[in-house]
Amino acid sequence: MLTLLSLLQVHRDWPGDELAGRLDVSPRTVRRDVDRLRELGYRVESLRGPAGGYRLEAGSDLPPLLFDDDQAVAIALALAVAPASGADVAESAARALATVRQVMPARLRSRIDAVEAVTVAGRTRTDPDVLVAVTEAVHLHEVLRFGYGEDERLRRVEPHAVVARNGRWYLLDWDLDREDWRTHRIDRITPRMRTRVGFAPRPIPGGDPAAFLSARFKGSARDDVWPCVGTAVLRTSAGSVAPYLPEDAEVDDLGDGRCRVTLGSWSWTGLAATLAGFAVDFTVTEPDELRHATLALADRLRGAGAR
Numbered sequence: 001m002l003t004l005l006s007l008l009q010v011h012r013d014w015p016g017d018e019l020a021g022r023l024d025v026s027p028r029t030v031r032r033d034v035d036r037l038r039e040l041g042y043r044v045e046s047l048r049g050p051a052g053g054y055r056l057e058a059g060s061d062l063p064p065l066l067f068d069d070d071q072a073v074a075i076a077l078a079l080a081v082a083p084a085s086g087a088d089v090a091e092s093a094a095r096a097l098a099t100v101r102q103v104m105p106a107r108l109r110s111r112i113d114a115v116e117a118v119t120v121a122g123r124t125r126t127d128p129d130v131l132v133a134v135t136e137a138v139h140l141h142e143v144l145r146f147g148y149g150e151d152e153r154l155r156r157v158e159p160h161a162v163v164a165r166n167g168r169w170y171l172l173d174w175d176l177d178r179e180d181w182r183t184h185r186i187d188r189i190t191p192r193m194r195t196r197v198g199f200a201p202r203p204i205p206g207g208d209p210a211a212f213l214s215a216r217f218k219g220s221a222r223d224d225v226w227p228c229v230g231t232a233v234l235r236t237s238a239g240s241v242a243p244y245l246p247e248d249a250e251v252d253d254l255g256d257g258r259c260r261v262t263l264g265s266w267s268w269t270g271l272a273a274t275l276a277g278f279a280v281d282f283t284v285t286e287p288d289e290l291r292h293a294t295l296a297l298a299d300r301l302r303g304a305g306a307r
Contacts, residue, residue: 007023009056172204231261245261
C-alpha cells in the first residue's frame with residue numbers, strides 16, 4: 001500500500017494493469033488496496049476506459065504516511081509535549097506537528113486537532129545535537145569523551161543508556177577513570193572528537209537503567225528504594241498532608257484528627273526534617289534511628305535559633 005500510494009503521487013493516470021505490473025500483484029489486489037486507501041481518507045479516483053485506472057485527486061499530494069487513529073493521537077501527543085521533555089526542540093516540534101497535520105487525511109486530522117496540551121517547560125534545556133551524539137555513542141557502544149560542567153573537566157566513559165527524568169536527560173555510563181558507574185546530565189556535556197573506540201557493554205546493576213538512576217537519586221547504592229524509611233503519627237488529617245507526600249509514601253487516617261505516615265528519605269536527618277516540615281506536632285513510631293535523628297535535628301534547630 002505504501003508503494004501504491006507513492007506511485008499515485010507521481011501526478012499521472014495509472015492504468016490498472018500497469019499498476020499491478022509495477023507492484024507485482026494482481027489487478028484484484030490493486031482494487032482492494034485502493035479501497036483501503038479510500039477508507040483511510042485518501043481521495044483516489046477511478047478512471048474509465050477499457051483497462052480502467054486510478055488517479056490521486058488534486059489536493060491529495062501526500063507522503064506515504066499510513067497511521068491509524070491511535071498512532072495519529074500518539075504522534076500528536078508526543079510532539080505536543082516535546083517542550084516539556086527538556087530537549088530544546090520546542091520550535092521544531094511545533095513545525096513537525098503542523099507538517100504532520102497537513103499531510104493527514106481529514107478523518108485523522110480531526111483526531112489530531114482534538115489533542116490540546118499546555119506544557120510547562122523547565123529552565124533546563126538540552127541541545128538536541130548533543131543528545132543525538134550521546135545517544136549514537138550508546139547505540140554504537142563507542143567510548144565517549146566529553147567536557148563536563150562549567151570547567152568542562154574531561155571525562156572518558158563507556159555510555160550505556162540515556163534516561164529522561166523530570167524534564168532532564170541523563171547519561172548512565174561506566175567512568176573509565178573512576179572505574180565505577182556514574183550518571184551525567186546531558187545538558188552539561190560538551191562532546192569532544194569521536195574516539196571510534198568500541199567497548200563490550202557491562203551488565204547494568206539491577207538490569208534497568210531507569211530504576212538504577214532512580215536509586216541514585218534516592219541515595220541507594222543499587223535497589224530503587226529509600227535507604228531510610230520511617231513511620232510517624234501526625235496531629236492532622238490525612239487529607240491535609242496527602243497532596244504533599246511523594247507517590248511511594250503511605251498515609252492512613254486514624255480519626256480524631258490524626259494520621260499515620262510512612263515515607264522514605266536519603267538520610268534519617270532528611271526524613272526527620274520532612275516530618276517537621278508539615279508544621280504540626282508528630283510522634284515518631286519507628287525506627288529508633290528516626291527518633292535519634294529527630295532529637296538531633298531539634299538540638300540543631302534550637303542552636304540555630306539561639307545564634
